[in-house]
Amino acid sequence: MAPKVMKKASPGRLLKQPLRHRFFALRHGESKANVAKIIISDPKVGTKKYGLTKAGRAAVKRTGARFIKSASSRVVIVSSxxxxxxxTAQVFAKTLRKAGLRCPVQLSTALRERRFGSLEGGSDSRYNEVWSKDRRNAAARPFGAESAKELEDVVFVVAGRGTQASSTQIFVPILISATFINVIINGPSMNVY
Incomplete structure (x- = not known):
């Protein structure tokens, strides 16, 4: 599963100030949890285990090589x-650095995977049950999961911080999960792709 680079965000609401930078949402590469088809959203597990597969690393390198064509000389990566x-951030940054781009990586606990409550460690086929409930009520917390509305709030906080960070033009790939990307594109009452 290749990471997705999305160049255009259409958030469900407007920021208080206009964005000064170009933001890209980049999904992580194929992970060991993807291959095992399990939900890993607990930071006690997800920060230590279930990193990228060999195929995931290769896909990130290819995505980085494509990204270079549209990047400025300054890229800041913000990652869960x-x-x-x-x-994913490390492989992506290494690819960009080889092309001569400055590319610091900032880790943010705010961008951690959406917590999926009682579904933790279970089959990833159950994501659709949560997303179906999200479409009906963005504030719902099915199975004890974080709500889609809470995710939207995180997206706006992180984007707002990025806007305040510098007056120079930078590209900010934000490495996040598919659920975050859906919220960025569709707002909290997302239509899941």
């Missing part, structure tokens, strides 16, 4: 500290 996102 989950192993799969952190490793």
């Amino acid at each position: 500290d989950f192993a799969r996102a952190r490793e």
Whole structure:
């Protein structure tokens, strides 16, 4: 499963100030949890285990090589500290650095995987049950999961911090899960792709 680079965000609400930078949402590469088809959202597990597979690392390198074509000389990567996102950030940054780009990586606990409550460690086929409930009520917390509304709030806080960070043009790939990307694109009442 290749990481996805999304160039255009259409959040469900507007930031208080306009964005000064270009933001990209980049999903982590294929992880060991993806292969095992399990939900890993607990930081006690996800920050230490279930990093990228060999195929996941290769896909991130290819994505980084494509990204270079549109990047400026300054790229700041903001990533979840989950192993799969952190490793994606490291591989992506290394690819960009080889091309001569400055590329610091910042880890953010705010961008951790959405907590899926009682579904933790279970089959990833149950994601659709949560997303179905999200579409009906963005504030719902099915199975004790974080709500889609809470995820939207995180996206706006992180984007707002990035906007305040510098007045120079930078590219900010944010390494996150598919659920976050859905919230960025569709707002909290997301239509899951």
